[in-house]
Amino acid sequence: MKRFLLLPLLALPSVALAQDAKPADLSKLKAEQLCGQLCSGCHGADLSGGQGGSLIDGEWKHGSSDADLMRSIKEGNPQLGMTPFGTLLDDGQLRMMVIFIREKEKQAKEKGMSFPKPKPGEVTKTQQENYKIEMVVENGLKDPWALAFLPDGRKLVTEKSGRLRLIEADGSLNPEPVKDTPQVVEHGQGGLMEVAVHPDYEKNGWIYLGFADGAKEGKQVKTITAYVRGKIKDGQWVEQQQIFKAEPQYYTDAGVHFGTRLVFDGKGFIYFIVGERGGRMEVQDVANPKGKIYRLRDDGTVPDDNPKFDKAPVPGVWTYGHRNPQGLDIDPRDGSIYNTEHGPRGGDELNWVLPGHNYGWPVITYGMDYDGSPISDKTAQEGMDQPVTYWQPSIATCGLAFYRGDKFPKWKNDLLVGALAQQEIRRLRLVDHKVTEQEVVLKGIGRVRDIKSAKDGNIYVILNGPDRVIRLVPAE
Numbered sequence: 495m496k497r498f499l500l501l502p503l504l505a506l507p508s509v510a511l512a513q514d515a516k517p518a519d520l521s522k523l524k525a526e527q528l529c530g531q532l533c534s535g536c537h538g539a540d541l542s543g544g545q546g547g548s549l550i551d552g553e554w555k556h557g558s559s560d561a562d563l564m565r566s567i568k569e570g571n572p573q574l575g576m577t578p579f580g581t582l583l584d585d586g587q588l589r590m591m592v593i594f595i596r597e598k599e600k601q602a603k604e605k606g607m608s609f610p611k612p613k614p615g616e617v618t619k620t621q622q623e624n625y626k627i628e629m630v631v632e633n634g635l636k637d638p639w640a641l642a643f644l645p646d647g648r649k650l651v652t653e654k655s656g657r658l659r660l661i662e663a664d665g666s667l668n669p670e671p672v673k674d675t676p677q678v679v680e681h682g683q684g685g686l687m688e689v690a691v692h693p694d695y696e697k698n699g700w701i702y703l704g705f706a707d708g709a710k711e712g713k714q715v716k717t718i719t720a721y722v723r724g725k726i727k728d729g730q731w732v733e734q735q736q737i738f739k740a741e742p743q744y745y746t747d748a749g750v751h752f753g754t755r756l757v758f759d760g761k762g763f764i765y766f767i768v769g770e771r772g773g774r775m776e777v778q779d780v781a782n783p784k785g786k787i788y789r790l791r792d793d794g795t796v797p798d799d800n801p802k803f804d805k806a807p808v809p810g811v812w813t814y815g816h817r818n819p820q821g822l823d824i825d826p827r828d829g830s831i832y833n834t835e836h837g838p839r840g841g842d843e844l845n846w847v848l849p850g851h852n853y854g855w856p857v858i859t860y861g862m863d864y865d866g867s868p869i870s871d872k873t874a875q876e877g878m879d880q881p882v883t884y885w886q887p888s889i890a891t892c893g894l895a896f897y898r899g900d901k902f903p904k905w906k907n908d909l910l911v912g913a914l915a916q917q918e919i920r921r922l923r924l925v926d927h928k929v930t931e932q933e934v935v936l937k938g939i940g941r942v943r944d945i946k947s948a949k950d951g952n953i954y955v956i957l958n959g960p961d962r963v964i965r966l967v968p969a970e
């Protein structure tokens with residue numbers, strides 16, 4: 495009883511402080527500062543609790559969803575000493591606070607948790623399957639980005655600097671890169687990125703590359719993601735054909751968000767990504783090449799049955815409103831296409847990619863800007879698709895693969911999601927386009943850049959820092 499009377503009294507000074515601060519000042523504050531000024535007084539500097547409870551122990555009295563937290567902060571509980579912040583903070587700032595709390599919550603959780611951190615030769619146990627990791631290439635690769643299999647047992651690996659490398663059938667890395675591959679500009683996050691082998695390679699020999707195309711003139715660099723196909727004969731790139739190239743006015747000096755992945759649907763079509771290149775609102779314009787997923791015939795021509803838009807799109811646009819997608823794969827069960835994309839700070843997304851749809855960036859997002867300022871106060875809007883799931887805080891999604899093999903039967907058709915910043919592979923089970931299971935199956939041995947489900951049933955992974963290719967094989 496005494497406690498109940500005391501709390502509101504103790505709360506008074508902080509409430510007064512919060513209301514003294516001018517809204518004009520608050521609007522300039524980033525998430526950390528806002529929290530320090532408005533929340534830490536009661537919830538503790540690290541949010542682990544004071545006169546207000548802990549916000550990082552994973553226990554929520556008034557609901558645990560983002561929407562619940564948002565409501566708790568907005569409406570408060572003045573009787574129990576929680577200030578209602580709805581009049582002081584706008585929806586964008588309230589969302590920033592939710593994202594910030596989620597970041598702190600995750601950090602606290604991970605301090606006390608152990609995730610599967612595999613060591614070569616040792617068995618790693620997960621919920622459904624146990625695996626070992628084997629080293630495929632330990633040394634000799636610099637910033638490897640993507641991996642593709644040739645039917646004769648060789649593998650192709652891109653290096654960001656522009657080199658296309660071959661891993662021979664015996665597992666050795668060929669010291670000579672493929673000669674005469676296209677001119678690539680290494681620019682910020684971009685360079686040579688994707689490599690993909692045509693499903694009818696044995697008949698046609700086509701290999702596809704996705705890369706930062708452009709020119710360096712002195713200090714001026716302007717690039718955008720482009721795609722070509724070609725063949726490798728006697729260690730040399732030959733017969734190159736252009737698949738996708740943006741108009742020159744869209745080349746930009748921004749070194750970020752190249753996106754980039756390419757997949758085949760096995761019916762003669764390719765799907766591929768061009769990232770938003772820092773263009774933000776440009777991605778909402780279908781006539782602008784940035785922030786789009788495309789569908790073309792495998793020779794680069796535009797299919798007749800691509801979606802129609804209000805205005806003429808860049809030829810091949812399939813979906814728009816994407817930020818920086820670096821994961822793309824097709825569900826072997828029903829042909830549904832999924833992508834993962836980097837959000838800003840918070841709000842990495844898994845999307846079900848449907849023709850003509852708008853995925854909302856930057857009008858709607860579950861993230862905030864890197865400096866802790868809001869990007870949008872909206873997470874949903876009519877005419878814009880919601881993600882299948884999103885990650886808060888960001889894991890930095892990169893590489894996405896449905897597991898198609900038989901060596902891990904309990905993972906069959908599960909989705910493997912790679913993450914750079916969190917150095918993770920997550921396994922997601924999708925039922926009717928919804929996530930019914932999610933588990934970290936590997937963590938902490940490098941930034942996960944690419945994941946591929948191989949014909950032999952093993953799972954190949956490209957790691958950055960250290961730069962390696964490993965594979966997951968069954969424990970038995």
Ligand code: HEC
Pocket residue numbers: 501505506508509512528529532533534535536537545546547549553554555556557563566567571574575576577579591
């Ligand atoms: C004056 C003290 C005070 C301040 C300032 C304050 N809180 Fe609280 N907060 C509390 C108390 C006390 C509770 C518990 C209320 C209850 O039990 O209903 C609470 C509850 C909450 C809850 C709900 C927790 C749950 O378990 O569901 C959230 C979320 C929250 N606060 C966030 C914030 C944020 C974000 C800020 C800063 C913008 C903030 N609080 C500032 C005292 C405060």
